[in-house]
Amino acid sequence: MFNSRNPAFRYPTGAVANCLPVHFKIDMPRDLHCSAARLLVREDSTGETQKLDMFWCGMNGDNHEWWECHFAAQRPGLYFYHFEVTTWRGVMQMHRAFGGTDTMSPEAKDDWQLTVYERSFHTPEWLVGGVMYQVLPDRFFRSGKPKTGVPADRTLHGSWEEEPEWKPNSRGEVTNSDYFGGDLAGIMEKLDYLKSLGVTCLYLNPIFEAHSNHRYNTASYEKIDPLLGNEEDFRLLCTEAKKRGIHVLLDGVFNHTGSDSVYFNREGRYPTQGAYNSQNSPYSSWYNFCSWPDDYECWWNFKTLPDVIETNPEYDQYINGSKGIVRHWIAAGASGWRLDVADELPDTFLDNLRTAAKMENPDALVLGEVWEDASTKSAYGKRRRYLLGDQLDSVMNYPFRNAILGYLLGHDPAKMLEIIMNVLENYPPQVVRLLMNHIGTHDTERALTVLGGEPTGDHGRAWQAQQKLTPEQRELGLKRLKMAAVMQFTLPGVPCIYYGDEVGMEGYKDPFNRGTFPWGHENEELLSWYRKLGKLRRLLSCLKEGTFTPLKADDHTLVYVREDSIDAILVALNAGENPYALYLPDEWRTAEPVFGEAPDRNSGIHLHPLSVTALVRQKRPSPSGPFPLGKPETPEEALESIKDKIMENIEQEPEMKDELMDFLKKIQKKT
Structure with missing residues (x-):
């Protein structure tokens, strides 16, 4: 009788702009003798319900009849609706069932969702149809460039191939204070490798000064961590990346700082007076002390991560002001921000951050970390409005990850598809086209391990450290990973490769999912698979x-x-x-x-x-004939393919670099 995903029943389908009329039709069996029908729409933010009378509008064959009406939401927000019909059996309620269809079961209570976004909502074009690549900077590539100002208390691994430290120290603490020395200059050396994968957006985990290898405990938002380089290195990386069509996305950790920071300074590392050192510190109002100095609010009870009061005017101005952190690093070359724990950032702070980013660059990307359906997410007792047009451009797509991995591990395909369809129905199209479709990140097990190994379950780090995929498990995992990658690259949104997935890295949770990239030991067959997918993204219009x-x-x-x-x-x-x-x-x-x-x-x-x-x-004839996966459509595409192949050969045979680059220059000159 109704299907919210079928334009015959609801047009347009999916999320809509405010003030746009939505046409609703229900198909009622004649034997119910329907004498009246109503659409009931509840506005989520106010709780108010509108009742709209539906009108008989004709027969659908001999045994069914259409009833219709229009509804236009004036304000952006969430609206939930169902139908009420008067029949010979009395007044009946029609609610949502699996797949967007309807049910009249008395037990049914689910309403359909209508997401209404601000009609001026616009998201950046540069990421549409692209490929993202996530890098944990310490573990990607070490350039060997000399560094200055590196704190003496850092432990550097002697070998790139060693395992990350995971055992607690003598005080029972896991400090994440071991480093491998990957740096910005090292990432710059591998830009041609990223280009060969079709990467158009490089997402960097935190790069600001911090005293842990993951750098989520920011010590200074104003400085690049000295082990990674300096601001000049960052600017050069952004410049060289853009020459290759690659934009750089920064990780913004604005919900908390490190206790070992310029702002808090619990460890006394800095000469400045931090909030822990003095109640007269310029930063003391940034934090919430229950009893100064040792009893303070912190992120998930980690005393090394004191929470920041984001609504504090001084802190908000420091981050989002005209000369603030957000605008400074976009001006330095970044193309936007991925926001850590976005659900813990207040609405006003997110509003101001978006304004700051777009003031500096209207095409800047603001992408949030949200693990659930971001359209219905509630946090701290309040429905969030991430996707309505005045906060985030898009989000990390954990629901798609759950659907992809769940399907490949044997879960019901229809239920996994339903996860995908719900996201596509609930999110604005501007958001969908930029969804960060990952199958693994620094916060999850490696996709290959999930798809081939035993579930982590309640196993601790000691068990995880001992686990390596057997040859049989690895073979199974690789088959599934290839399938997962195809889904990741062809579903709506933008695929995001977690560094090393494309060459077969494995590992359970942190820190085992954060090993060093295995340069010289890549799975070449898997790497070729990913490169082919990257080329597919570049050639196919429908994947945008x-x-x-x-x-x-x-x-x-x-x-x-x-x-x-x-x-x-x-x-x-x-x-x-x-x-x-x-x-x-x-x-x-x-x-x-x-x-x-x-x-x-x-x-x-x-x-x-x-x-x-x-x-x-x-669907449109091409001068070059069939789809050109092996035969590019234009001379420009041909040159691009040659360049990609040459870069692949340089990666495999570095000693041939000069000869191959000379060859490339000759071809470019002839072209």
Whole structure:
């Protein structure tokens, strides 16, 4: 009778701009003798409910009839709705069921959600259709460039191949004070490697001065950590990255600082008077002391991470002011901020941060760490308004991670698809196109370990430290990881590779998921897979903002299509242990396979166990003929492919760098 995802029943579907009329239609069976119908819409922020009368508007065949009405929300926000119909059986309620459909069960209480965003909401164009890459700077690459001002109390590993320190010290503390020496200059040396993966956005975990290897305990927002380099190194990295079409995204940790910081100075490292040292400190009003100096609010009870009062005017001005931290580092070359624990940042602070970023650069990206459905997230007893147009541009997409890994580990494909569809229905399209689609981060187990190994469960660090995938587990994990990567790169949003996933790194939780990149020991087959996916992102228009249409989700199989007016891709996955024959719609019979096998003579494809097939078709004729995964469409694309191949060869044979670069210059000159 109703389906919120079908434009025949609700147009437009998905989130809508404020003041835009939404057309609702329900299809009532004639034998119910419906005499009246109403749409009931509750505004979440006020709790007020509107009742809109629906009007009979015609027959749908002989046995059904249409009832319709329009609703336009004047204010951005969340609205929840259901239907009420008067029938010969009395007044009946129609509520939401699985898949966006309806039910009249008396037990049903779920309403449909309508997200209404500010009609002027705009998000940056530069990330659309791109590829993100996340780097933990200490563990990516060490340049060997001399550093000055590095604190003497830091422990540097003697070998890049050693395991991160995980055992508590003599006081039973895990201090995260061991370093491998990766730096900004090292990242700059590997920009061509990132370019070969198709990376367009480099997301850096914190780079500001801090006294731990993860640097989430900021010591000074004004300085680059001396082990990583200095501001000049950062500016140069941003400049060189942009030459390759890569934007740099910074990690903003604004909910708390380190206790060992210029601002708090509990450890007495700095000559300044921090909030811990003096109640007359210029920073004392930034923190909430229950009893000064030792009893203070801190993040998740970690005494080394004192909470900041973000609504404090001096702190807000320091971060978001015209000469504040947000604007300074964007002016220095950053293209935006990823906000740590965004759900713990107050609305007013987020509003001001967005304003500061966009004032410095209208195309700056503001992306938040939110683990749940960000459209309905509540924190501290209040519904958050991250995605309504005046705070975040987009979020980290943990729901997609749960759906991808869950499907590949044997969970019901229909339920995993429902996670994806709910996000697409609830989030504004401007947000969806920039979703950070990751399958692992510094806060989670490595995807390969999840897909091939034993669940972490309640096992502690001692157990995790001993675990390495067996050859059989690794083989299984690699098959699943390839499938996960295809989903990650073809679902709506932007794929984000966690450094080293593309070459087969494994590891359980922190610090085992934060090992050093295995330069010289990469899984070349997996790396080629990722490079092919990166090229697919660059060539296919439909992977930018194309529609998403699910075709099948059962029996361990998942099939969907991304499509726009230029091209389309069909992705078919079999996560089961048995082969599967899949019938194809007519328009896909002559499509070109980019992964898996071509359709057979019976217009189907054969899905092997734990495999993926992806077919591409062009909807507009191209002068160069079929889809050019191996044959670029234009001379410019041809040159780009040659450059990518040369960079791959330089990575594999560094001693050939000068000769290969000379060859590239000759080709560029001829072109």
